[in-house]
Amino acid sequence: MKISIRAVRLWSGVILFVYVSMHLLNHALGLVSLSAMEGGRVWFLAVWRNPVGTGVLYGSLSAHILLTMWSLFSRRSLRMHRWEVSQLVLGLLIPPILVNHILGTRLVSELFGVVDNYHYIMLIFTHFAPSVGAQQIAILIFAWVHGCIGIHFWLRLKPWYAAVRMWLFAGALLIPVFALLGFSQAAHEIQVLLKQPGWLQATMASIRLPNPAAVAFVENGKIVAWLILFGLLATTFGARFVRSWLMRRKGLVRLVYPGPQIVDVTRGLSVLEASRIAGIPHASVCGGRGRCSTCRIRIGESEVALPEANEDERKVLARVGAPPGVRLACQLRPEPGRLQITPLLPPTATVRDAFNRPAYLQGREEEIAVLFADLRSFTNFSEKKLPFDVVFVLNRYFSAMGTAVVSAGGHLDKFIGDGVMALFGIDSGRQQGCREALSAARAMSEGLEELNRSLENDLDEPLRIGIGIHAGPAIVGEMGYGQATNLTAIGDTVNTASRLETMTKEFGVELVVSEIVGDYAEIDLTGLRSEEVSIRGREQPLKVRFAETALEIPVTGIRAKRRRAKRSDNSVATSEIPAKSK
C-alpha cells in the first residue's frame, strides 16, 4: 500500500488533535474538582503513557513538524489564503512553547522521578511561575485553533459535513472554554489549599520537589530544543532560497491565461501558485491540497511535455468527470516553456462546486457547434507506404488537429479512421462554441500547412483536409461502455456537420460551414461563397458557405468578437483562440 506524504501529514494531525481534545477534556474536569482532574489523568495516561501510545504520539508530533517544514519548502509561493496563513503561523508558534511543557512534565517525570500530576502543574502555574501558566494557556489555544482549522478544511469536502458542521462548531467553542474554566476552578482550589498550614510542604514532598537538577535540565533542554527548531526553520528557508536561485538559472515557465494574460514564473511552481503570485483570482477551495478540484484548468497549446498526473490527481479529476486535457492547477508544475491554460471555474467557486459533475455528463440537450474533418485521398497514400510510415504520418496529423481543437477551446470527441469529430460550446454556450469552431478550423488549416512543410520529403503530394461545421441542438452526454465511455453528442446537428464535411469533396473546397454558424458567432462570413444545398435526411435546404481554405475565415473578426465577449462576460472562460499575439 502506497502512503502519500499528504496522508501522513493529515493523519498525524488527526492523532495530535485527538490527544489535544482528550487533554482539554481532562482540564475541564477541574470544573468538578482537582481530584476529578487527577482521576481523569489516570485514564489519559493509560492511553498515552505506554510504549504504543508514546510511539504514536511522539511519532505523529515529529512527523507533523517535519512535514510542515517540508510543505513550507515545497510550496513555491508564500502567498496563501488568510486561513492558511493563520494555520501556518499558529503551527510554527506551537513547538517552541510545547518543548517547555514536554520537558517540564513527561521528561522530568521519566528522568528525575518528579510526579507531574495536576497538583504539580497547578502549583507551578499559579504559585511558582505564573508566566509559564500563561504560556501554556496560549499553547492550548494555538494548538486547538490550528487543529480546528485543519479539521475543518479536511472535512468540509465530505458530503455529510454540512449536516454536522454546527454541532462540530459548538464543540470547537465549548471544549476550550470548559478547559479554561476547569483550569481556573482548579487554580482557585489550589489557592484555598495553600492557605492550609503545612499543605504546601506536604504536597511538595509528594511530588518530589524541589529538584534543582530537574530545573536545570528543563532550562538547558529548552535552549537545545529551540536551537534545533530554529535550525530546522532556517534550513527550510535557506533551501527555498537556493532552490529558487537554481530554478531561475534553469529557465522560466510562461503561462498564457485567457485574455491573453502572460505570467512568467520559475520552474517548479504549480499553476495555482503562479496565479497567486500574479494576483490572478483562481478558485482553490481546499487551498491547493489537491482535494476539491475547483482549481481545474483546461490545457491549451503547450510547448512542453507536461508531467503525468499522479494517482491522487487522477482520482479527483475522475470524480468530477473531467475530460482529457483538464488538470488540477494546484498539482501541475510545468517545465520551462510556454503553456496555454484556462481556469474552468470562477474564482468564487464554493465547496458545492467541488462535488458537481457537469450536468451535461448525465445527458442533456445543448446548443453546440460540431466540427468534422477528414483527410483527403489518404487511402491512396496508405496503399503506397509502409505501415510504419502510415502510422507516423497519421500520428503527426492527429497531433496537429488535436492541438488545433483543444487550443481553440473545443472538446476532441473522437478520431474515426483519419477523421476527427470535435464539439464546441458544451460549457461555454452556442455563440462562443461557434467562434471556437471557426477558430479551430483556421488553426487546423494552419497546422496542416506546417505539417506539409515538415513532411515535404516524405509525401508525394501535400495532405489535404475537408472540414464541415454546423451548429444547433444536440444530445450531449457521457456514452459508451467501460473504458470506451466518453463525452459525445448525437442528433441531427451532428449528422449535418458530417454531411457538410463530405460535401467538401463534392465541391472541391477545404471548408463547408452552415451560415447559421457565422450568424451565431456574429462573425461576418459574407466574403465566402454561399449556396443553398439539400442535405440527406433534412426536409429544408441549408444555406452554407464554402471556403477554398479555412484560412479565409476572417481572423480579425474572431479575435475582436472574442475580446468583446470576454469584457461582457465575467463568467468562466472555457475557450481560447490560439494567442499568437505575444
Ligand code: FES
Ligand atoms: S485547490 Fe483544491 S484541488 Fe486544487
